[in-house]
Amino acid sequence: MGQARKRMSDATEEPPVLYALTHDGLESVAADEIEQDFGGEILKTARGLVVFRVPQLDETVLALRTTEDVFLLAWGSDTLTYRSSDLDLFRQWTARKPDWPTLFRWHHQLRPRKRGKPTFHLVCQMQGEHGYRRMDAAEAMRVGLQHVLPTGWYEVDENAWLEIWLTIHGKMAVCGVRLSDRTMRHRTYKQEHIAASLRPTVAAAMVRLAGLTPGCIALDPMCGAGTLLAETICLARQRRYDPPVQLLGGDIDPQAVFVACQNLSRLGPVGLARWDSRALPLADASVDRLMCNPPFGKQLASPQEVTALYAAAAREWDRVLKPGGRAVFVVMDQQPLVNALRPFHWLLARRLSVRLLGQPCTISVWNKSPYPAFSTSTD
Numbered sequence: 001m002g003q004a005r006k007r008m009s010d011a012t013e014e015p016p017v018l019y020a021l022t023h024d025g026l027e028s029v030a031a032d033e034i035e036q037d038f039g040g041e042i043l044k045t046a047r048g049l050v051v052f053r054v055p056q057l058d059e060t061v062l063a064l065r066t067t068e069d070v071f072l073l074a075w076g077s078d079t080l081t082y083r084s085s086d087l088d089l090f091r092q093w094t095a096r097k098p099d100w101p102t103l104f105r106w107h108h109q110l111r112p113r114k115r116g117k118p119t120f121h122l123v124c125q126m127q128g129e130h131g132y133r134r135m136d137a138a139e140a141m142r143v144g145l146q147h148v149l150p151t152g153w154y155e156v157d158e159n160a161w162l163e164i165w166l167t168i169h170g171k172m173a174v175c176g177v178r179l180s181d182r183t184m185r186h187r188t189y190k191q192e193h194i195a196a197s198l199r200p201t202v203a204a205a206m207v208r209l210a211g212l213t214p215g216c217i218a219l220d221p222m223c224g225a226g227t228l229l230a231e232t233i234c235l236a237r238q239r240r241y242d243p244p245v246q247l248l249g250g251d252i253d254p255q256a257v258f259v260a261c262q263n264l265s266r267l268g269p270v271g272l273a274r275w276d277s278r279a280l281p282l283a284d285a286s287v288d289r290l291m292c293n294p295p296f297g298k299q300l301a302s303p304q305e306v307t308a309l310y311a312a313a314a315r316e317w318d319r320v321l322k323p324g325g326r327a328v329f330v331v332m333d334q335q336p337l338v339n340a341l342r343p344f345h346w347l348l349a350r351r352l353s354v355r356l357l358g359q360p361c362t363i364s365v366w367n368k369s370p371y372p373a374f375s376t377s378t379d
């Protein structure tokens with residue numbers, strides 16, 4: 001691998017441009033991860049997209065935790081017209097713009113071919129109202145690739161060695177060779193599920209926003225399947241925290257506690273409890289970071305239930321969080337959360353709009369003042 005990497009870097013002046021697809025709304029967190037943890041340079045961000053370069057391209061880029069997929073950039077544009085003339089552009093750009101042999105060499109280096117014939121698969125994703133169909137865009141890409149793909153490569157529907165994706169989002173389109181596979185977004189620890197469980201990439205983003213530090217005590221008081229706790233363990237390990245982060249977690253539903261225990265046992269021993277977040281069996285000012293995905297929307301029968309649950313739970317969250325501590329929430333109904341936290345004068349530090357299970361949601365980051373007597377709310 002070392003030799004091959006050296007040959008590739010000699011053959012090309014600089015590492016190729018990459019792009020990552022992210023959960024909508026998480027591109028700034030993914031850009032932060034690429035810069036801070038991978039030494040990358042961000043070239044552009046757009047909704048659901050980060051274009052970047054890393055100093056040296058190797059398989060370590062596949063360890064990104066907040067991205068859904070990573071690609072070698074073939075071409076990109078943010079000037080689509082929404083008219084069918086876009087299809088001519090897709091054909092021309094695909095045929096002429098990229099240095100495909102170099103992109104394929106990078107791909108083969110990171111994803112060596114398994115036995116059998118070389119296979120490829122074309123994927124087209126499209127969001128927005130366009131004057132053409134997704135299958136027309138895919139066909140335009142296929143025609144553009146006609147003289148690009150080596151003879152003897154077969155198009156297949158699944159388990160292809162090489163995937164070329166065209167992603168169209170409003171007036172933006174980006175085309176590239178996929179480097180990641182499904183293991184980037186699906187985690188091996190997550191074998192057991194509950195309804196409304198967080199996507200691991202979203203949980204990873206929330207954990208980054210929590211600003212973990214070595215030895216800090218992190219709490220998820222409504223842990224569900226344990227995704228936030230699992231991502232906390234993974235990030236602390238990736239950063240080799242010493243002392244490690246201490247985890248506290250629990251849920252009112254015994255089945256959720258069982259499922260979380262099963263998932264987390266794949267990462268190491270974690271003690272979880274069955275508890276009610278409105279009466280936590282924890283000492284005052286005993287946690288540094290609180291991360292929570294409380295039930296919302298259709299998970300509860302009425303808005304009144306959301307308001308009452310958040311208000312009762314917030315009193316406990318404030319009691320157990322140390323002065324100077326930080327909390328990160330994801331909810332669909334932001335106003336009941338803001339109302340519930342108002343009496344405690346936590347400062348709203350950041351707010352991100354995301355979509356979960358097709359619903360618009362908000363991730364918010366709150367700092368509890370180290371000097372409660374002087375804090376003011378900024379909601």
Ligand SMILES: C[S@@+](CC[C@H](N)C(=O)[O-])C[C@H]1O[C@@H](n2cnc3c(N)ncnc32)[C@H](O)[C@@H]1O
Pocket residue numbers: 194196197198199221222223224225226227228250251252253256275276277278293294295296
């Ligand atoms: C949206 S789910 C959390 C999903 C979790 N983040 C995951 O990734 O699997 C909300 C959880 O809050 C729990 N819950 C509801 N009311 C609670 C309460 N009063 N105390 C503790 N947990 C509660 C539910 O049982 C459910 O597991």
